[in-house]
Amino acid sequence: MKRVITVTVINQSGVLNRVTGLLMKRQFNIESITVGHSEQTGMSKMTFIVNVEDERKIEQLLKQLQKQIDVIKVNDITDKAIVMRELALVKVVSPPHARSEINSIIEPFRATVIDSGKNVVTYQVTGAPEKIEAFIDLVKPYGIKELSRTGATAFTREIQKVNSPQLSILK
Amino acid sequence: MSAEVQTKQAVMEMTPKSQDEKQNNQPMDGSAVLIQGLKDQGVEVIFGYPGGAVLPIYDALYKDPIPHVLARHEQGAIHAAEGYARVSGKPGVVIATSGPGATNLVTGITDAMMDSLPLVVFTGQVASTVIGTDAFQEADIIGITQPITKHNYQVRDVADLPRIIKEAFHIASTGRRGPVVVDIPKNVATEIFVTEEERTAEVNLPGYQPTTTPNYLQIQKAAEAIRFARKPLILAGAGVLHGQAMDELKTMVETKRIPVTNTLLGLGSIAGNHELFLGMAGMHGTYTANMAISECDLLINVGARFDDRLTGNLQTFAPHAKIIHIDIDPAEIGKNVPTEIPIVADSKEALQALLNQEFNAPDTEDWLAYLRCMQEEAPLWYNVDEHEFLPQEAIQMIHRITEGDAIVTTDVGQHQMWAAQYYSLNNPDFWVTSGGLGTMGFGFPAAIGAQIAKPDERVVAIVGDGGFQMTAQELSLLQELRIPVKVVILNNGALGMVRQWQETFYDERYSQSLIPVQPDFVKLAEAYDLKGYRITKKEDAEQIFREALLSDEPVLIDCRVKMLENVYPMVAPGKGLQEMIGVKSK
Ligand SMILES: Cc1ncc(C[n+]2csc(CCOP(=O)(O)OP(=O)(O)O)c2C)c(N)n1
Ligand SMILES: [Mg+2]
Numbered sequence: 001m002k003r004v005i006t007v008t009v010i011n012q013s014g015v016l017n018r019v020t021g022l023l024m025k026r027q028f029n030i031e032s033i034t035v036g037h038s039e040q041t042g043m044s045k046m047t048f049i050v051n052v053e054d055e056r057k058i059e060q061l062l063k064q065l066q067k068q069i070d071v072i073k074v075n076d077i078t079d080k081a082i083v084m085r086e087l088a089l090v091k092v093v094s095p096p097h098a099r100s101e102i103n104s105i106i107e108p109f110r111a112t113v114i115d116s117g118k119n120v121v122t123y124q125v126t127g128a129p130e131k132i133e134a135f136i137d138l139v140k141p142y143g144i145k146e147l148s149r150t151g152a153t154a155f156t157r158e159i160q161k162v163n164s165p166q167l168s169i170l171k
Numbered sequence: 172m173s174a175e176v177q178t179k180q181a182v183m184e185m186t187p188k189s190q191d192e193k194q195n196n197q198p199m200d201g202s203a204v205l206i207q208g209l210k211d212q213g214v215e216v217i218f219g220y221p222g223g224a225v226l227p228i229y230d231a232l233y234k235d236p237i238p239h240v241l242a243r244h245e246q247g248a249i250h251a252a253e254g255y256a257r258v259s260g261k262p263g264v265v266i267a268t269s270g271p272g273a274t275n276l277v278t279g280i281t282d283a284m285m286d287s288l289p290l291v292v293f294t295g296q297v298a299s300t301v302i303g304t305d306a307f308q309e310a311d312i313i314g315i316t317q318p319i320t321k322h323n324y325q326v327r328d329v330a331d332l333p334r335i336i337k338e339a340f341h342i343a344s345t346g347r348r349g350p351v352v353v354d355i356p357k358n359v360a361t362e363i364f365v366t367e368e369e370r371t372a373e374v375n376l377p378g379y380q381p382t383t384t385p386n387y388l389q390i391q392k393a394a395e396a397i398r399f400a401r402k403p404l405i406l407a408g409a410g411v412l413h414g415q416a417m418d419e420l421k422t423m424v425e426t427k428r429i430p431v432t433n434t435l436l437g438l439g440s441i442a443g444n445h446e447l448f449l450g451m452a453g454m455h456g457t458y459t460a461n462m463a464i465s466e467c468d469l470l471i472n473v474g475a476r477f478d479d480r481l482t483g484n485l486q487t488f489a490p491h492a493k494i495i496h497i498d499i500d501p502a503e504i505g506k507n508v509p510t511e512i513p514i515v516a517d518s519k520e521a522l523q524a525l526l527n528q529e530f531n532a533p534d535t536e537d538w539l540a541y542l543r544c545m546q547e548e549a550p551l552w553y554n555v556d557e558h559e560f561l562p563q564e565a566i567q568m569i570h571r572i573t574e575g576d577a578i579v580t581t582d583v584g585q586h587q588m589w590a591a592q593y594y595s596l597n598n599p600d601f602w603v604t605s606g607g608l609g610t611m612g613f614g615f616p617a618a619i620g621a622q623i624a625k626p627d628e629r630v631v632a633i634v635g636d637g638g639f640q641m642t643a644q645e646l647s648l649l650q651e652l653r654i655p656v657k658v659v660i661l662n663n664g665a666l667g668m669v670r671q672w673q674e675t676f677y678d679e680r681y682s683q684s685l686i687p688v689q690p691d692f693v694k695l696a697e698a699y700d701l702k703g704y705r706i707t708k709k710e711d712a713e714q715i716f717r718e719a720l721l722s723d724e725p726v727l728i729d730c731r732v733k734m735l736e737n738v739y740p741m742v743a744p745g746k747g748l749q750e751m752i753g754v755k756s757k
């Protein structure tokens with residue numbers, strides 16, 4: 001099962017290495033990681049999506065992360081109401097005659113064109129990872145020249161529904 | 172003055188006296204502040220080895236001395252520091268140079284991590300300006316030690332050094348103990364401090380707050396579970412020793428009439444001859460201890476981590492038991508064995524809290540009678556050989572002569588298991604062995620550290636002929652520092668434990684496990700100006716052991732024992748604790 005885990009760390013050199021090294025040593029399967037500064041100076045926030053077999057394994061992971069000296073806070077937010085976003089840059093083969101067709105089918109994704117050439121267009125698309133997947137699937141037939149994804153970042157929503165359902169991609 | 176009393180003095184005196192009195196208000200550099208920081212931490216001895224990158228530190232040590240043990244290999248230094256830490260409870264302090272000096276420490280750091288020993292390890296590093304350029308003797312020791320330390324630091328700015336020293340000692344010696352590496356680039360060691368504030372900076376570790384006080388509700392639940400158990404069992408691990416909870420353990424065992432077993436590292440947490448002690452559990456534990464785990468209805472784990480050498484096959488581990496697990500490290504609880512009543516706490520506080528509940532003792536007399544009967548039916552055993560001296564006999568003889576009062580260190584292999592089985596300990600913290608990592612080469616240098624920590628105690632290093640040769644160079648220290656360690660080589664002419672597995676699981680194909688050609692260990696001792704003894708006939712053993720072990724001098728005893736003897740009973744790999752082989756039954 002996929003889990004979304006956020007980790008607040010002290011912005012020390014080597015902390016990213018320490019955390020990813022830990023995941024590797026304990027044989028956890030990382031789907032994506034994002035890291036960046038947080039609202040507090042000197043603190044960074046990491047978001048992981050990991051694949052784990054069972055509850056015990058995830059509990060181990062949370063405890064092992066918590067044990068790191070530079071880790072301030074660890075949260076498994078999978079079952080919470082969360083906002084989660086990823087950004088992807090997708091360079092699609094798009095000769096002039098196909099361009100308007102592509103633009104119209106991807107319209108619902110609200111992707112933006114951020115660069116274009118004679119035969120290619122680069123789109124920027126943001127959203128939950130499943131939305132990015134759907135976007136990629138849609139443009140794949142036209143030919144993807146280059147693709148770069150940031151990995152997901154997330155936090156919990158202000159208002160938590162009771163028993164919020166698990167996000168479909170995380171099942 | 173006995174040689175033992177001399178030890179500490181010899182260690183203390185071996186550093187030259189301060190050359191010039193330190194002047195107040197004189198600007199201090201990184202190295203001077205490091206030495207000052209160590210003194211402030213109460214460091215009484217350093218185990219180390221110099222080199223280019225630590226020249227400034229060694230210069231500061233020359234001017235402002237702390238007793239320093241110059242091992243003959245960095246691995247020897249760090250194992251000695253581990254022995255010192257295990258016996259004294261204080262952090263062992265190690266200094267090594269960059270590159271090869273630092274990488275030579277890796278085994279010891281890992282060993283300390285696995286066995287939760289507090290170490291503070293200072294490594295030199297090339298100058299900041301050349302880090303990352305593959306400079307001479309540069310090694311990424313921070314990267315290398317990241318997975319094998321509780322924490323590590325590279326000091327980037329001399330202003331951070333005082334705080335980092337304090338944090339390193341704090342982290343190493345609190346919570347679940349462990350090794351901390353502090354990597355100091357050469358230029359940082361010579362940089363001058365600017366302000367007084369920098370020198371007095373305090374610990375700042377918002378992400379490190381180990382829980383030591385148990386949750387009250389959990390304690391109530393545990394008390395309730397014990398109260399109603401019919402077949403309770405305590406498994407006491409090294410956490411009892413780290414938390415110095417021996418008295419509480421004893422009170423719990425005696426007042427609640429609960430039998431107790433030990434992990435390999437927990438030995439000594441209860442006296443070896445206690446009537447409710449079932450012996451060690453696990454792969455080479457006693458039949459009774461393992462059956463008690465298999466049959467108990469409540470297993471109270473105090474400070475053990477359910478290591479695989481203890482549990483055997485997890486599928487069949489303690490199948491009837493509810494589990495209470497007291498551990499200072501939350502990550503150990505539920506890691507290997509599902510736990511009904513987790514208690515994250517210091518062992519002493521947790522046991523004290525349990526005792527404060529003042530619940531009635533469960534009725535365990537049937538259970539105890541059953542276990543006693545089993546102990547009589549299936550004791551530890553070996554078949555005495557008419558001609559050859561058995562290693563088990565040797566350990567029992569050492570035990571008899573030292574009256575169970577010696578500090579015993581061991582190396583890794585068959586002799587280690589026999590020592591665990593047959594050297595019944597009277598005292599806590601008198602047992603020093605490499606459990607988690609199983610590091611050959613550990614036992615002898617660890618004995619040196621143990622003797623420095625406890626100069627008045629008799630220290631016996633029980634080692635194998637294989638493992639001893641991994642760190643034998645430290646023989647240099649015994650005469651030099653008047654360290655009266657008794658080195659007993661149980662010489663079976665083989666890498667015995669490997670040979671035993673090959674005999675049992677590989678059809679006696681002794682691939683690279685026999686050592687027919689050996690040095691003359693007695694001459695080796697003499698080369699280091701030590702008295703060496705050899706035991707070749709079992710008739711002579713008693714008299715030689717008596718003379719050697721009771722001497723005030725350091726000695727080495729090459730004790731020839733039967734090669735083909737095996738450690739029994741045994742839980743074969745992959746098997747459950749209830750499936751022991753080599754069990755004697757009357
Ligand atoms: C550094 C290291 N290398 C290899 C091993 C694997 N090993 C475990 S026990 C053993 C044999 C030890 O032989 P010896 O020191 O003579 O002790 P004995 O078993 O004969 O008592 C070996 C090779 C180890 N534990 N540590
Ligand atoms: Mg041997």
